[in-house]
Amino acid sequence: xxxxxxxxxxxxxxxxxxxxxxxxxxxxxxxxxxxxxxxxxxxxxxxxxxxxxxxxxxxxxxxxxxxxxxxxxxxxxxxxxxxxxxxxxxxxxxxxxxxxxxxxxxxxxxxxxxxxxxxxxxxxxxxxxxxxxxxxxxxxxxxxxxxxxxxxxxxxxxxxxxxxxxxxxxxxxxxxxxxxxxxxxxxxxxxxxxxxxxxxxxxxxxxxxxxxxxxxxxxxxxxxxxxxxxxxxxxxxxxxxxxxxxxxxxxxxxxxxxxxxxxxxx
Amino acid sequence: xxxxxxxxxxxxxxxxxxxxxxxxxxxxxxxxxxxxxxxxxxxxxxxxxxxxxxxxxxxxxxxxxxxxxxxxxxxxxxxxxxxxxxxxxxxxxxxxxxxxxxxxxxxxxxxxxxxxxxxxxxxxxxxxxxxxxxxxxxxxxxxxxxxxxxxxxxxxxxxxxxxxxxxxxxxxxxxxxxxxxxxxxxxxxxxxxxxxxxxxxxxxxxxxxxxxxxxxxxxxxxxxxxxxxxxxxxxxxxxxxxxxxxxxxxxxxxxxxxxxxxxxx
Numbered sequence: 001x002x003x004x005x006x007x008x009x010x011x012x013x014x015x016x017x018x019x020x021x022x023x024x025x026x027x028x029x030x031x032x033x034x035x036x037x038x039x040x041x042x043x044x045x046x047x048x049x050x051x052x053x054x055x056x057x058x059x060x061x062x063x064x065x066x067x068x069x070x071x072x073x074x075x076x077x078x079x080x081x082x083x084x085x086x087x088x089x090x091x092x093x094x095x096x097x098x099x100x101x102x103x104x105x106x107x108x109x110x111x112x113x114x115x116x117x118x119x120x121x122x123x124x125x126x127x128x129x130x131x132x133x134x135x136x137x138x139x140x141x142x143x144x145x146x147x148x149x150x151x152x153x154x155x156x157x158x159x160x161x162x163x164x165x166x167x168x169x170x171x172x173x174x175x176x177x178x179x180x181x182x183x184x185x186x187x188x189x190x191x192x193x194x195x196x197x198x199x200x201x202x203x204x205x206x207x208x209x210x211x212x213x214x215x216x217x218x219x220x221x222x223x224x225x226x227x228x229x230x231x232x233x234x235x236x237x238x239x240x241x242x243x244x245x246x247x248x249x250x251x252x253x254x255x256x257x258x259x260x261x262x263x264x265x266x
Numbered sequence: 267x268x269x270x271x272x273x274x275x276x277x278x279x280x281x282x283x284x285x286x287x288x289x290x291x292x293x294x295x296x297x298x299x300x301x302x303x304x305x306x307x308x309x310x311x312x313x314x315x316x317x318x319x320x321x322x323x324x325x326x327x328x329x330x331x332x333x334x335x336x337x338x339x340x341x342x343x344x345x346x347x348x349x350x351x352x353x354x355x356x357x358x359x360x361x362x363x364x365x366x367x368x369x370x371x372x373x374x375x376x377x378x379x380x381x382x383x384x385x386x387x388x389x390x391x392x393x394x395x396x397x398x399x400x401x402x403x404x405x406x407x408x409x410x411x412x413x414x415x416x417x418x419x420x421x422x423x424x425x426x427x428x429x430x431x432x433x434x435x436x437x438x439x440x441x442x443x444x445x446x447x448x449x450x451x452x453x454x455x456x457x458x459x460x461x462x463x464x465x466x467x468x469x470x471x472x473x474x475x476x477x478x479x480x481x482x483x484x485x486x487x488x489x490x491x492x493x494x495x496x497x498x499x500x501x502x503x504x505x506x507x508x509x510x511x512x513x514x515x516x517x518x519x520x521x522x523x524x525x526x527x528x529x530x531x
Contacts, residue, residue, distance in 0.1 A: 029354045151364045153354060161323040161343035162409065164365035209355050209389065 008128055009120035009187065009230045009240070015131040016184045016196070017222030019138050022215040023180045024197035024222070025204075026173065029153045029211075033198050034084060035072060035174075038091035039181045040193040042068040044098025046182070047115060051105060058130050062182040068094065069178035073171055095190075118189035118241025120233050127186055134183045138176050145169055145176075150211055187230075189241030196244065200225065203252035206259045221251050274336060276301045276413045276445035277322055281331035284314075284321060291317050293469040294331070299413065301336070304439055304446040304459060306476075309466035310488055315449040316346050318466060319417050322447065342411035344402050346418050346449070356390045358382075358401055368408040376404045379434055395422035403431065407438055414438065416448040428452050432459045453489070 027036055043061045050060025072090070076083055102112065114122050142149075148165035151158070159165040181193050188196050200221040201214065208214035229244030236243075278298035284291045291314045299305045299322075307315050320326040322333060323343055350356060362373055377383045380400045385393065393401060399422045406414060419435070420428035432452075436459040439446055457463070457476040464473040471484035479485050 029351065031353075150360075154350070154356065154361070154364055155345065155348050157320075157323075157325055157345050157348075158343050159365065161320075161325055161415070162341050162365045162411075205353065205355070210357060210360065211354060214355055 005121055005123065006230070006234060008123045008125070009234075010227060012123045012128055012131050012187050013226030013230050013244070014223055015128070015135050016187060017200075017226045018219055019131075019135040019180050020184055020196050021200060021219030021222050022142055023138070023177055025201045025211065025215050025218055026149060026153065027177065027194075027197045028201040028205075032177070033194060034087045034091070036177060036181060036194040036197050038072060038087045038094065039065050039068055039178055040185060040190050041091045041098070042094035043182060043185050043190050043193075044115065045094055045101060046098075048098055048101035048105065051102075056126060058127060058182065058186065061185055062130075062134070062179055065178035065182045066175055069174045070171070073174045098190075113239065114189075115185075116189050116191050117239035118187050118192065118233075118244070120187065120230055120240040122186055131183050134179055138179050141172065141176055145172060149173055187226075187240055188244055189239065192241040192245045196222065196225075196241075196248065199245065199248040199252050203248065203255045206255050221248065225251055274301070275299055275334070276303075276336050276339060277447070278334045279318070279322060279331065280334060282318075282321055282328050282333070283330035284317060284326060285329050290468055292321060292328075295466070295470055297322070297464055297470070297473075299445045299447045301412070301445050302439065302443045304436070304448070304461045305464065306457070306460040306462075307447070307449045307464045307466050308451075308453065308489075309471075313467045315466055316417055319415055319447065319449055323415060336412070339413050340409065340411045341413045341415060342406040342409035344406045344416045344419055346421070348402065350391055350398070352391055358385050358388055358390045358393070361390045361401055362386075362405045362408055364405060366409040368410070372408060372410075376407050379437075380404050381430070396424075396427070399423055400431075403434075407434070410442060410444075412444055414444050414446045414448075416446070418449055418451065420450070420452055425452075435459065 027033060042064055046061035046064030047057040048060070049064060050057035053060065068090070072087070075086055081089075099112075102115075111119065111122075113119075148159070148169045152165040152169055177197075180197075184193050184196060200218045203221045204214050204217035207217045225248035226244050228247040229242075230240055232238060232243040232247070233240035275298040279295055282292050282295040282297075295318060297305075297307075297318070307318060309315050317326055321328055323341065324333060350361075359373070362368070368376075373386070374383065377386060380403065382397060382400045382404065385397060385401065390398070390401065399419075403416070403419055406416065414435070416435070420431050423431060435446060435448070438444060460476055462474065463476050463479045465471040465479060465482070465485050465488060467488055471488060472479050472482040474482075
């Protein structure tokens with residue numbers, strides 16, 4: 001259990017839970033689940049790019065996610081194609097292009113399953129540095145933007161009319177989600193990153209009466225799910241991302257059941 | 267109000283044009299709200315009232331014309347419709363302090379004034395429509411703006427409550443000297459507290475003091491005799507300017523000189 005790679009995996013999981021908690025809350029509040037999917041699917045292209053360029057794949061992923069995030073941000077102002085259709089098109093074509101790019105790289109032997117569903121063995125010290133360095137930067141920026149983002153989420157019209165928050169705040173938030181998705185990708189896997197952003201806040205919703213409290217509960221839910229998932233991955237040799245998401249889903253189901261039980265009792 | 271202040275309005279629309287699907291929503295609209303002035307926009311459904319207000323606030327992009335806003339103007343906005351998303355837990359206190367942090371004493375005072383003092387620490391998601399309306403109005407008042415923009419501030423509120431709300435708006439103006447731009451359907455209650463009225467139906471049909479606008483034929487055509495009499499209790503006919511085609515010709519009654527009579531301090 002306490003082999004070095006497990007300690008790295010647990011540390012990575014906790015770091016990711018810490019960042020994914022508050023950001024995931026905003027993804028839920030602002031209904032950006034599909035947006036997160038698109039970013040993470042584009043991540044595979046980033047991995048391919050990183051490998052081709054001979055740099056750390058995580059750098060390729062961060063760059064790709066931020067670029068795609070900026071592109072999506074710009075595209076939401078167009079009216080030609082409905083936004084959810086556009087996200088669907090981009091999300092799956094990004095995944096397809098990524099898969100093609102990765103599979104054509106003859107000289108690189110790549111464990112695709114590890115990238116798609118997460119792999120605890122894959123976490124290096126460099127990844128940890130990215131997770132914690134990037135994570136604290138994201139959390140710091142989020143703290144600065146917090147009040148404006150809450151206002152923007154409650155009413156975009158009021159925030160803009162009163163000059164309290166603008167498109168710049170939204171763009172910055174898009175960038176933060178892109179970075180968070182990129183750093184969470186390795187342990188949770190490309191196909192399951194969005195689940196880690198969505199399920200813990202959904203589970204935390206019933207346990208909190210304010211946005212900050214909900215974020216903290218979300219971090220706790222995420223941390224428990226990550227540790228449980230990583231342990232299960234180690235014990236039964238299942239993909240870590242799948243185990244983490246399954247653990248989070250179990251907590252979500254329990255929160256729903258507990259909520260229903262409380263309502264019946266009162 | 268000083269004459270100088272009157273020359274620089276808090277906000278003005280100049281020749282505002284906004285088209286949607288080749289239809290004019292705003293057709294060369296001129297509108298000004300002087301500092302300390304209460305201006306009401308009335309008009310039938312679909313007349314573009316909310317769009318006009320949103321254009322003033324910079325929320326709608328104009329196809330032509332411009333918005334002139336006094337520099338450094340603090341704005342507070344009560345939109346016509348908003349929904350709180352149950353995914354985001356929020357207390358009433360949190361809603362009230364959304365874009366501004368008023369003192370605890372002010373929060374208590376304004377909530378008491380609006381008769382919702384008991385709601386301060388409850389979840390905003392549990393409020394009825396009327397309660398939420400009052401909370402959103404309280405939020406706008408608590409911002410202590412230079413320009414208070416209210417889109418149908420009394421929807422979901424009964425007639426007695428509506429009267430209270432207009433008195434509260436008038437008191438806020440008297441206390442802070444803020445300019446107020448509002449959209450309303452409650453012709454008779456709102457007029458008591460309004461300095462100037464713009465009657466909108468895509469274009470400005472008529473504008474002026476409430477009692478004068480009630481005499482305009484354009485107004486009578488839009489709203490009917492009863493409404494006109496509400497505005498102009500001493501209704502008497504006199505000549506109107508109309509285009510040769512019989513359409514209401516823009517006949518602005520800018521009774522700007524009357525604003526000086528109001529005591530805004």
